[in-house]
Amino acid sequence: xxxxxxxxxxxxxxxxxxxxxxxxxxxxxxxxxxxxxxxxxxxxxxxxxxxxxxxxxxxxxxxxxxxxxxxxxxxxxxxxxxxxxxxxxxxxxxxxxxxxxxxxxxxxxxxxxxxxxxxxxxxxxxxxxxxxxxxxxxxxxxxxxxxxxxxxxxxxxxxxxxxxxxxxxxxxxxxxxxxxxxxxxxxxxxxxxxxxxxxxxxxxxxxxxxxxxxxxxxxxxxxxxxxxxxxxxxxxxxxxxxxxxxxxxxxxxxxxxxxxxxxxxxxxxxxxxxxxxx
Amino acid sequence: xxxxxxxxxxxxxxxxxxxxxxxxxxxxxxxxxxxxxxxxxxxxxxxxxxxxxxxxxxxxxxxxxxxxxxxxxxxxxxxxxxxxxxxxxxxxxxxxxxxxxxxxxxxxxxxxxxxxxxxxxxxxxxxxxxxxxxxxxxxxxxxxxxxxxxxxxxxxxxxxxxxxxxxxxxxxxxxxxxxxxxxxxxxxxxxxxxxxxxxxxxxxxxxxxxxxxxxxxxxxxxxxxxxxxxxxxxxxxxxxxxxxxxxxxxxxxxxxxxxxxxxxxxxxxxxxxxxxxxxxxxxxxxxxxxxxxxxxxxxxxxxxxxxxxxxxxxxxxxxxxxxxxxxxxxxxxxxxxxxxxxxxxxx
Numbered sequence: 254x255x256x257x258x259x260x261x262x263x264x265x266x267x268x269x270x271x272x273x274x275x276x277x278x279x280x281x282x283x284x285x286x287x288x289x290x291x292x293x294x295x296x297x298x299x300x301x302x303x304x305x306x307x308x309x310x311x312x313x314x315x316x317x318x319x320x321x322x323x324x325x326x327x328x329x330x331x332x333x334x335x336x337x338x339x340x341x342x343x344x345x346x347x348x349x350x351x352x353x354x355x356x357x358x359x360x361x362x363x364x365x366x367x368x369x370x371x372x373x374x375x376x377x378x379x380x381x382x383x384x385x386x387x388x389x390x391x392x393x394x395x396x397x398x399x400x401x402x403x404x405x406x407x408x409x410x411x412x413x414x415x416x417x418x419x420x421x422x423x424x425x426x427x428x429x430x431x432x433x434x435x436x437x438x439x440x441x442x443x444x445x446x447x448x449x450x451x452x453x454x455x456x457x458x459x460x461x462x463x464x465x466x467x468x469x470x471x472x473x474x475x476x477x478x479x480x481x482x483x484x485x486x487x488x489x490x491x492x493x494x495x496x497x498x499x500x501x502x503x504x505x506x507x508x509x510x511x512x513x514x515x516x517x518x519x520x521x522x523x524x525x526x527x528x529x530x531x
Numbered sequence: 532x533x534x535x536x537x538x539x540x541x542x543x544x545x546x547x548x549x550x551x552x553x554x555x556x557x558x559x560x561x562x563x564x565x566x567x568x569x570x571x572x573x574x575x576x577x578x579x580x581x582x583x584x585x586x587x588x589x590x591x592x593x594x595x596x597x598x599x600x601x602x603x604x605x606x607x608x609x610x611x612x613x614x615x616x617x618x619x620x621x622x623x624x625x626x627x628x629x630x631x632x633x634x635x636x637x638x639x640x641x642x643x644x645x646x647x648x649x650x651x652x653x654x655x656x657x658x659x660x661x662x663x664x665x666x667x668x669x670x671x672x673x674x675x676x677x678x679x680x681x682x683x684x685x686x687x688x689x690x691x692x693x694x695x696x697x698x699x700x701x702x703x704x705x706x707x708x709x710x711x712x713x714x715x716x717x718x719x720x721x722x723x724x725x726x727x728x729x730x731x732x733x734x735x736x737x738x739x740x741x742x743x744x745x746x747x748x749x750x751x752x753x754x755x756x757x758x759x760x761x762x763x764x765x766x767x768x769x770x771x772x773x774x775x776x777x778x779x780x781x782x783x784x785x786x787x788x789x790x791x792x793x794x795x796x797x798x799x800x801x802x803x804x805x806x807x808x809x810x811x812x813x814x815x816x817x818x819x820x821x822x823x824x825x826x827x828x829x830x831x832x833x834x835x836x837x838x839x840x841x842x843x844x845x846x847x848x849x850x851x852x853x854x855x856x857x858x859x860x861x862x863x864x865x866x867x868x869x870x871x872x873x874x875x876x877x878x
Contacts, residue, residue, distance in 0.1 A: 316563070482608060493611070495751060
């Protein structure tokens with residue numbers, strides 16, 4: 254923890270800047286973030302809690318939520334393992350093309366998610382470059398849960414890597430060297446020395462990836478087929494209900510997703526302190 | 532920096548336990564609820580406004596009928612979006628068995644893309660399962676005084692119009708506006724004036740503040756209070772009135788009847804499933820299904836007498852159909868592409 258700055262006084266007497274600046278933060282957030290979020294809660298519960306509950310308990314809604322959580326979970330598992338591995342390799346070794354590789358890993362951030370979906374279709378779709386070869390074997394990837402996982406992996410690819418890599422970069426190599434001098438193998442060093450200092454970053458990267466995956470819409474709508482109770486994720490369900498004019502049903506699920514991300518970021522906030530505490 | 536060893540092990544254990552818990556809780560894909568595992572499953576991709584009639588009435592009725600006849604029910608899964616959107620999804624390989632489309636042009640595209648081989652034109656009523664006229668929806672009391680399509684071009688009016696690139700209903704709407712302008716000029720001067728019809732479309736499109744992806748999406752935006760007017764299917768207006776929305780329907784003097792074909796996606800239908808899919812398509816033209824459509828404010832195409840049952844249906848003074856433009860084979864390139872896309876939207 255850094256030194257407690259609030260103890261340092263720049264002015265004598267009552268510091269007006271403190272309440273003023275906090276007010277500015279809230280005033281800016283109000284129309285941009287807080288009120289839109291509040292309107293979801295107000296709209297979703299406006300016609301009574303029993304209607305909200307009924308909308309939430311609709312089999313299609315429950316299915317959509319489950320599907321979102323499962324597909325996001327597997328995308329997270331993959332991206333955290335890959336991100337950890339890539340960050341380790343790319344910060345440990347210097348080689349020709351290393352920077353190009355780092356840039357490529359970060360690329361999905363800037364690509365519109367609809368393009369991601371479209372690209373997956375062009376590759377894995379029944380008429381895609383690879384999908385065409387799989388089709389005769391009876392393997393279909395697009396329009397299944399696998400397609401949703403692939404889309405989630407693509408879209409959240411840089412997130413875990415982006416959180417873990419800076420920790421590697423700032424990690425002192427002297428500890429690893431020390432471990433090596435007392436005869437630790439490469440694996441022992443990684444397991445007992447490197448990994449423990451990465452726990453915070455791994456959990457943080459995982460939660461970010463998961464949160465982003467659960468909310469993913471643009472690529473999923475293209476690759477999933479959007480079939481209710483089959484391949485419809487929570488964001489697609491929300492959009493479908495909105496389009497049908499069932500704004501309440503859309504809001505009920507939106508509230509669940511909002512609470513979920515609130516939970517995720519609360520865990521992120523408190524668990525990181527706990528994991529990184531020495 | 533170094534921690535006491537047991538503590539680290541402890542945390543690692545907690546971490547691994549948490550991961551294992553996560554895997555067992557959220558690792559498995561959910562199963563589809565309410566599925567009759569003995570029965571076949573028909574996957575239907577429908578254009579946006581088909582939803583209520585199919586899900587609330589047509590699916591259960593057909594499943595019950597099939598159970599009576601074959602001893603086993605039928606499961607349905609479906610997806611609803613703009614007609615062009617679902618057509619593109621199917622062309623890209625979406626697992627549809629049946630497509631119910633807003634426009635015959637999309638059936639034609641499915642045929643060209645080898646998704647369907649059957650000639651829907653040979654089925655009763657050329658494969659058309661129902662129809663509905665295009666009308667204008669305005670706010671309660673009609674504060675802007677809109678009487679016909681021409682009024683939608685008045686400066687400053689805010690119009691919601693679905694996007695013809697993704698929505699079949701939007702294409703019907705363009706044809707309705709264009710066709711009614713032709714008929715009007717014909718009545719006034721004796722000859723259809725294409726320049727005048729084009730001008731109307733251009734002026735009207737300037738007033739469009741939002742072009743959503745489907746007719747249903749456009750309706751939702753209108754219901755949420757955006758825009759002064761919306762061009763859409765009569766059925767949508769009647770459903771909104773039924774739901775108690777504060778809207779009014781304006782019936783144009785001349786307007787088009789949209790006609791909606793149902794197509795079997797032969798590429799996805801295996802031999803075992805063929806009979807039930809065929810029976811479902813036939814069911815859509817049965818008296819039972821046609822009466823159901825009328826209940827949901829679609830108009831029957833097999834028997835005009837069924838349409839007498841729905842007292843809400845408006846009387847259209849000068850109705851016309853796609854045949855006015857020589858069918859979809861001509862209407863799409865001539866009017867949607869040649870006039871709307873090239874001279875109205877991309878001007």
